[in-house]
Amino acid sequence: MMSGSDSDVVLDVRDLHTEIRTASGIVRPVSGVSFTLERGEVLGIVGESGSGKSMTALSIMRLLPGRHVKITGGQIVVGGRDLVALSDREMREVRGSKVAMVLQEPLTSLDPVYSIGDQLAEPLRIHRKLRGEGLKQRIIDGLRAVHIPDPQARVGNYPHQMSGGMRQRVVTAMALSCQPDVLIADEPTTALDVTIQAQVVRLFEEVRDQGTVGTLLITHDFGIVAQLCRRVAVMYAGRIVEMGPVEEIFDAPRHPYTRALVKSLPVMGEKIDRLPSISGHPPDLAALPPGCPFADRCPNVTDQCREEAPPVEGTDAHWYRCWNPETTGD
Amino acid sequence: MGQFLIVRAAQSVVTILLVTVIIFAVTRISGDPAELLIPGEVPTERLDEYRAQWGLDDPIVVQYFRFLGNAATGDLGESFRFDQPVSELLLNRLPATLKLAAAAMAITIVVAIPLGVVAAIYRGTPIDTIAQTLALVGQGVPAFWLGLILVLIFSVNLGWFPAAGDSGLTSLILPAISLSAFAVAVVTRLTRSSMLDVLDSEYIKLARAKGLSEAAVIFKHALRNASIPIITVLGLQLGLLLSGSVVVETIFNWPGIGRLAVDAIFAADYTVVQGVVLFGAIAFVLINLGVDLLYAVLDPRIRY
Numbered sequence: 001m002m003s004g005s006d007s008d009v010v011l012d013v014r015d016l017h018t019e020i021r022t023a024s025g026i027v028r029p030v031s032g033v034s035f036t037l038e039r040g041e042v043l044g045i046v047g048e049s050g051s052g053k054s055m056t057a058l059s060i061m062r063l064l065p066g067r068h069v070k071i072t073g074g075q076i077v078v079g080g081r082d083l084v085a086l087s088d089r090e091m092r093e094v095r096g097s098k099v100a101m102v103l104q105e106p107l108t109s110l111d112p113v114y115s116i117g118d119q120l121a122e123p124l125r126i127h128r129k130l131r132g133e134g135l136k137q138r139i140i141d142g143l144r145a146v147h148i149p150d151p152q153a154r155v156g157n158y159p160h161q162m163s164g165g166m167r168q169r170v171v172t173a174m175a176l177s178c179q180p181d182v183l184i185a186d187e188p189t190t191a192l193d194v195t196i197q198a199q200v201v202r203l204f205e206e207v208r209d210q211g212t213v214g215t216l217l218i219t220h221d222f223g224i225v226a227q228l229c230r231r232v233a234v235m236y237a238g239r240i241v242e243m244g245p246v247e248e249i250f251d252a253p254r255h256p257y258t259r260a261l262v263k264s265l266p267v268m269g270e271k272i273d274r275l276p277s278i279s280g281h282p283p284d285l286a287a288l289p290p291g292c293p294f295a296d297r298c299p300n301v302t303d304q305c306r307e308e309a310p311p312v313e314g315t316d317a318h319w320y321r322c323w324n325p326e327t328t329g330d
Numbered sequence: 331m332g333q334f335l336i337v338r339a340a341q342s343v344v345t346i347l348l349v350t351v352i353i354f355a356v357t358r359i360s361g362d363p364a365e366l367l368i369p370g371e372v373p374t375e376r377l378d379e380y381r382a383q384w385g386l387d388d389p390i391v392v393q394y395f396r397f398l399g400n401a402a403t404g405d406l407g408e409s410f411r412f413d414q415p416v417s418e419l420l421l422n423r424l425p426a427t428l429k430l431a432a433a434a435m436a437i438t439i440v441v442a443i444p445l446g447v448v449a450a451i452y453r454g455t456p457i458d459t460i461a462q463t464l465a466l467v468g469q470g471v472p473a474f475w476l477g478l479i480l481v482l483i484f485s486v487n488l489g490w491f492p493a494a495g496d497s498g499l500t501s502l503i504l505p506a507i508s509l510s511a512f513a514v515a516v517v518t519r520l521t522r523s524s525m526l527d528v529l530d531s532e533y534i535k536l537a538r539a540k541g542l543s544e545a546a547v548i549f550k551h552a553l554r555n556a557s558i559p560i561i562t563v564l565g566l567q568l569g570l571l572l573s574g575s576v577v578v579e580t581i582f583n584w585p586g587i588g589r590l591a592v593d594a595i596f597a598a599d600y601t602v603v604q605g606v607v608l609f610g611a612i613a614f615v616l617i618n619l620g621v622d623l624l625y626a627v628l629d630p631r632i633r634y
């Protein structure tokens with residue numbers, strides 16, 4: 001790429017804050033999230049339901065649901081530009097072109113009244129200005145790349161004529177069609193059955209190994225994280241509480257929340273739909289305590305935890321926010 | 331598609347046949363036409379003569395099939411009151427009714443769909459509140475009341491439009507508005523709720539994630555999907571506009587089929603009543619058929 005080693009970072013999120021105005025006060029589903037994503041890697045984001053994973057993804061796309069949800073601070077740097085500062089028009093040019101997204105529901109994320117060829121054509125038309133034969137060829141190539149059999153015939157199909165796994169492939173082909181730098185996949189396998197899940201995971205593996213795109217993978221499934229990711233971020237109450245190499249997170253978690261998650265994991269290979277639950281309830285985001293949001297559920301809790309926000313500890317490669325981290329080893 | 335058409339056409343014919351049975355039965359149950367038509371003390375021979383002349387002394391089944399056979403050839407009998415074939419009367423009155431219904435439909439489409447779309451896009455804002463209030467009022471106000479108010483303001487006080495009769499475009503405006511108010515309300519509400527459903531869907535999120543402009547998201551993806559339920563209700567409302575014009579035609583002295591029906595009912599001109607009801611039934615059936623065909627065009631999931 002053009003500018004040396006720095007260009008390996010395709011997405012740099014710095015201290016991102018997103019707020020929701022609700023009847024019961026301001027909720028901060030994304031509260032100081034920072035991470036970088038490199039080309040050719042899959043970065044996993046895991047965390048309990050409601051921890052802010054989807055909100056983080058939607059903030060990056062600037063597709064937040066409604067006027068009551070707003071990015072209130074931080075930067076999202078893609079290709080040297082801060083997406084937070086872009087106009088709506090400029091942001092539209094980024095969506096689907098530099099940053100693309102695969103949604104959770106393959107069965108409903110395609111428009112039922114247009115053929116998949118029509119829908120695949122849209123981003124190529126807007127962002128790459130393709131028309132006619134060139135456009136048609138790119139669509140067919142795109143379908144072939146995600147292993148849709150007989151793509152020439154399939155372009156005329158409507159979504160209801162395809163299986164869930166096929167549709168997820170089509171959506172993936174659509175996301176990759178303009179060769180984005182960043183691919184965000186929010187639980188791309190959750191709605192699929194096990195064999196189809198395995199195929200979709202293989203597809204993401206291929207995408208990763210082509211080395212052109214950095215993928216942000218949001219999932220509940222640690223098995224998929226282990227298979228695809230080099231690094232993983234653990235989210236809790238709108239923050240990343242621990243981030244590091246996958247093996248270290250599994251074998252030597254430092255944050256008590258990560259440790260509880262990993263300990264509650266089923267034997268590898270067993271299918272799970274949801275992240276295993278740990279004891280206690282996720283905190284009320286509208287009324288967070290001043291200190292560590294995990295304090296109420298934490299076995300290592302001290303008075304300090306309840307009063308002061310924990311510092312970032314560890315190294316650049318493996319860091320965590322905790323006053324009383326677990327000691328290394330299990 | 332071909333097979334679907336045949337099945338639906340057969341269903342339509344059966345529906346219309348059932349309607350003819352009901353019409354025929356109801357008009358006969360409501361009294362002996364001979365006695366109704368020749369009021370006062372009349373000698374029995376006079377009545378019998380009359381019955382023989384009109385075939386009213388044949389068995390009821392024979393009478394029904396005669397009615398059906400004639401109707402199939404466009405012969406709906408003679409009006410006792412006008413001494414004119416019913417089909418001729420209907421054809422004379424049809425243009426006025428169609429004109430009124432078409433104008434009301436045009437108002438409905440042009441006002442209700444944009445209003446519903448805008449209300450959905452700006453859900454929860456004052457624009458939405460205004461649209462919903464209008465819809466509520468439109469649904470609650472009876473057509474005759476609205477018609478009278480409009481006449482009072484725009485004809486009597488301001489003198490902008492004629493108060494009654496069919497004398498060109500200006501005379502069409504007030505009756506068309508009165509007639510369309512209910513349909514505008516219903517279609518606005520439905521458009522709003524269908525759009526809200528669709529705008530909430532995953533494929534709309536994905537359309538935005540592709541980088542489509544908001545106009546493309548709304549018009550190409552959202553409205554196209556929302557149009558499927560909207561078309562159903564528009565079809566239903568068109569049927570109601572054709573028949574609902576009875577009240578409005580009466581108020582505005584509009585020379586359409588609705589007024590013909592009212593006059594015929596009061597005069598017990600039963601062949602005309604039969605003809606009007608049959609016309610209404612056929613119109614309903616044809617509109618439904620049209621809606622079904624439109625579905626197949628709009629929704630690829632429907633393949634007959």
Ligand SMILES: Nc1ncnc2c1ncn2[C@@H]1O[C@H](COP(=O)(O)OP(=O)(O)OP(=O)(O)O)[C@@H](O)[C@H]1O
Pocket residue numbers: 020022027029047048049050051052053054055056065285
């Ligand atoms: N439209 C909304 N209005 C108010 N609060 C919302 C809205 N959407 C999400 N939230 C809140 O934001 C928080 C983060 O939600 P988010 O969807 O990001 O969680 P998640 O980590 O993706 O969960 P899941 O694993 O269930 O998908 C949640 O606590 C939720 O209650």
Ligand SMILES: [Mg+2]
Pocket residue numbers: 053054055186
């Ligand atoms: Mg989510």
